[in-house]
Structure formats: C-alpha cells, structure tokens
Amino acid sequence: MTPHFVPPQQPTGGPSGKPGRKLGPIAESVGSTHRAWLEPLRSSFLASGMTISDMSAQTGWAKSKISELLRGTGLYPRWEITHSLLSLLGVPTWPMRRLWTSAAREARKKPEWIERCVEKQVLSAEDPPLDHGAFTELQADAYLAYATVFLSPREQAVRAVRDTFDILWLGWNDALASSDVVKYAWPVLRRTVMTRARHVDGRPELSDAAFDTIALRAATTSDEKFAQIEESVVLFATMSWLPDHQLDVMVLRHLRGMEPSEVADVLGVPIASVRSDERHAKHTLETALCTEQDSEGNPT
Structure with a gap:
C-alpha cells in the first residue's frame, strides 16, 4: 500500500541557499x-x-x-x-x-x-490508500451516472471520474482532515465534470439528456417521441439555470432515478437538504414552464 503523501520535511537548519524569487501564479491559459x-x-x-x-x-x-x-x-x-x-x-x-x-x-x-x-520512465503500479480505494468503490457508479449526463461520449465521462479519484488520491490527507470526506469529494467531481462539459451562456448544456429519459423510452409512436423530446429540451434548458446544488439533486433524482437517501449519501448532505432542494427546484421549473406556455398562448 502506498503511504499517504506527506510533503518532505525541511532538513534541520532551514532551506538551503537564498530564498530565491517568489513563485509566480499559474498561467491563465493552463487547461x-x-x-x-x-x-x-x-x-x-x-x-x-x-x-x-x-x-x-x-x-x-x-x-x-x-x-x-x-x-x-x-x-x-x-x-x-x-x-x-x-x-x-x-x-x-x-x-x-x-x-x-x-x-x-x-x-x-x-x-x-x-x-x-x-x-522513457517505467513505473511500477502504485496502490492508493486503502480507505481511498474503499471510497472509490463506494462512489464510482454514482459519479459515473452523474458525469454521463454532461459528458459525451461515455469515454469522456469515464475519464473525468477516473481523474477525479486521482485528484482525490493526491489530496487524500486533506480529504481525511475535512469534516466529511464525501462532502469534500463531491465538489472535486463536479469541478472536473463541469470544466469539460459544453456550456451555453455560462450554464452546462443538458440537451443531450433529452434523448435519454424514461418518458421518451416509454413513447411508442414517432409523434409521441417527437413531442417528448421537444418537451424535454425545454425542461432541461430551464433546469440548467438552477442553482448548482439544486441542479445536482435534480440530475441524480430524476435523470438517474436515485432515492433521496442515495443522493444524500453521494453529496454528503442530510436527506432534509435533498428534499428541500428538490422541492425548490420543482417550484422554479414549474413556474418557468408555465410562464413559457403563457408566452406561447397555451393554457396553463
């Protein structure tokens, strides 16, 4: 097992040589x-x-x-x-x-x-800390389910999840020192996914998800499928503007079919928070969709 990374200790007597020039910031062009x-x-x-x-x-x-x-x-x-x-x-x-x-x-x-x-550099495979490995096994499926909503093809989602666990491995001591490893890890996944997802007007693109819904799979005729896609595109375009925590809950609950307790376990938040976010998100979506229907002259 590879030990948790601990920065090397400075030898007694302080750093060698002169302090040197202060390290500049990371260039903005860095991906x-x-x-x-x-x-x-x-x-x-x-x-x-x-x-x-x-x-x-x-x-x-x-x-x-x-x-x-x-x-x-x-x-x-x-x-x-x-x-x-x-x-x-x-x-x-x-x-x-x-x-x-x-x-x-x-x-x-x-x-x-x-x-x-x-x-040129032959490396022997390293095993992550045991608790990191257990965490990976516990969260991998849910992380991938979330990533595939925003990233296509699937290989991109798989790579984003793998990179997330590698980033967590490098900072695992910080994760363990936090109040909740699960809550610490979720923003790492979200940031990894969102920096690779397509965005429109600063919000993540969800249009592809309109072609993979339970309602669409249940449609039997071409007219039903077309109407369902049209409705889903409008819904997901509106959903993308939800606050981040509400969007995450809606994606896991309604696009990936997870129970509130499962969502709470993935996000590292109380079930009450999941239910509250879902309730507020539904109210926002219903209000927005009714407004859209009114503007088109359709009954609410």
Missing part, C-alpha cells in the same frame, strides 16, 4: 486537467522549503525549465522533467502520470508524443 495536477505539485514544492535553485541542483534540470513547469508557461512539459520533480518532492507518480496524460490530450498533444514521453 483544467493540467491545473488539476499542477496545483498539488506546486503545493508540495512550496511546503518542501526548497527553492527552484535547490530543485535544479538535485534534478539537473535548468531553473528556467522548472520555473516554466511550475507556472504552466511555455510548452506542455514532458513527462521526464515532471517525473523528476515528483520523485524529488515525494508526490505519488501513478495518479500524476494519468492526470499528466489526460492533460496532454487536452493540450492536443499527439498520441505518439505522449507514448514516447511516458515510455
């Missing part, structure tokens, strides 16, 4: 998956007490290259230099390499380039 692995790497670097000069001396990489990597500037970094910094800082390399690979795809790197990079 969501790139940021997902870069942030914990930067945190480990800052917690280590080392300077970029120290890292350069111990890895052999130029200070400019290390600085670019830690800020996300320049070209997407090769796995070789990334792996060197991970090893020096004691960061688990197995989840990092998967996130690095996903981010390389996001950066439009060719598969041949990715393969050439990773084949």
Whole structure:
C-alpha cells in the first residue's frame, strides 16, 4: 500500500541557499486537467522549503525549465522533467502520470508524443490508500451516472471520474482532515465534470439528456417521441439555470432515478437538504414552464 503523501520535511537548519524569487501564479491559459495536477505539485514544492535553485541542483534540470513547469508557461512539459520533480518532492507518480496524460490530450498533444514521453520512465503500479480505494468503490457508479449526463461520449465521462479519484488520491490527507470526506469529494467531481462539459451562456448544456429519459423510452409512436423530446429540451434548458446544488439533486433524482437517501449519501448532505432542494427546484421549473406556455398562448 502506498503511504499517504506527506510533503518532505525541511532538513534541520532551514532551506538551503537564498530564498530565491517568489513563485509566480499559474498561467491563465493552463487547461483544467493540467491545473488539476499542477496545483498539488506546486503545493508540495512550496511546503518542501526548497527553492527552484535547490530543485535544479538535485534534478539537473535548468531553473528556467522548472520555473516554466511550475507556472504552466511555455510548452506542455514532458513527462521526464515532471517525473523528476515528483520523485524529488515525494508526490505519488501513478495518479500524476494519468492526470499528466489526460492533460496532454487536452493540450492536443499527439498520441505518439505522449507514448514516447511516458515510455522513457517505467513505473511500477502504485496502490492508493486503502480507505481511498474503499471510497472509490463506494462512489464510482454514482459519479459515473452523474458525469454521463454532461459528458459525451461515455469515454469522456469515464475519464473525468477516473481523474477525479486521482485528484482525490493526491489530496487524500486533506480529504481525511475535512469534516466529511464525501462532502469534500463531491465538489472535486463536479469541478472536473463541469470544466469539460459544453456550456451555453455560462450554464452546462443538458440537451443531450433529452434523448435519454424514461418518458421518451416509454413513447411508442414517432409523434409521441417527437413531442417528448421537444418537451424535454425545454425542461432541461430551464433546469440548467438552477442553482448548482439544486441542479445536482435534480440530475441524480430524476435523470438517474436515485432515492433521496442515495443522493444524500453521494453529496454528503442530510436527506432534509435533498428534499428541500428538490422541492425548490420543482417550484422554479414549474413556474418557468408555465410562464413559457403563457408566452406561447397555451393554457396553463
């Protein structure tokens, strides 16, 4: 079992050399998956007490290259230099390499380039902490059910869920230190999914979900199916504007058919909160749909 990641302790006597220049912020151009692995790497670097000069001396990489990597500037970094910094800082390399690979795809790197990079560093498979593995097994199905509502094809949803668990692995100590691991983890999944989902006017696109509803599957004629799709498109367009917590409850309850207790277990909130969010969301949707019907001259 791989031990929980603990940033390396600063040797007695404080950091070597001069303090060095303060590390700049992550570049705004950095993609969501790139940021997902870069942030914990930067945190480990800052917690280590080392300077970029120290890292350069111990890895052999130029200070400019290390600085670019830690800020996300320049070209997407090769796995070789990334792996060197991970090893020096004691960061688990197995989840990092998967996130690095996903981010390389996001950066439009060719598969041949990715393969050439990773084949230079042979890694032994690492097992996550046992409690992380148990958490993954417990939440994986629900996380995937949620992700497939927003991400298509299914492979994208599968990758988003896998990346979520890798991000949690890297920050597992923080998750355990929180008041509730389940509640801590849900925003990580949501952020991972939403940064990859299509958006319209700043809200997640739900139109694809109109083609996968219980009502549509129950329709028998072409006219019934067309009418159901039309109604669902309007409903889901309205649903996307719900507050985030209400949207999540409605997706899990009514698009994935989960019971209130199951939704509470996935989100890490009381059942009463789930019922309240569902009630308010339904009221908002009913009001919006009635207004839409009135504007078209239809009876309410």
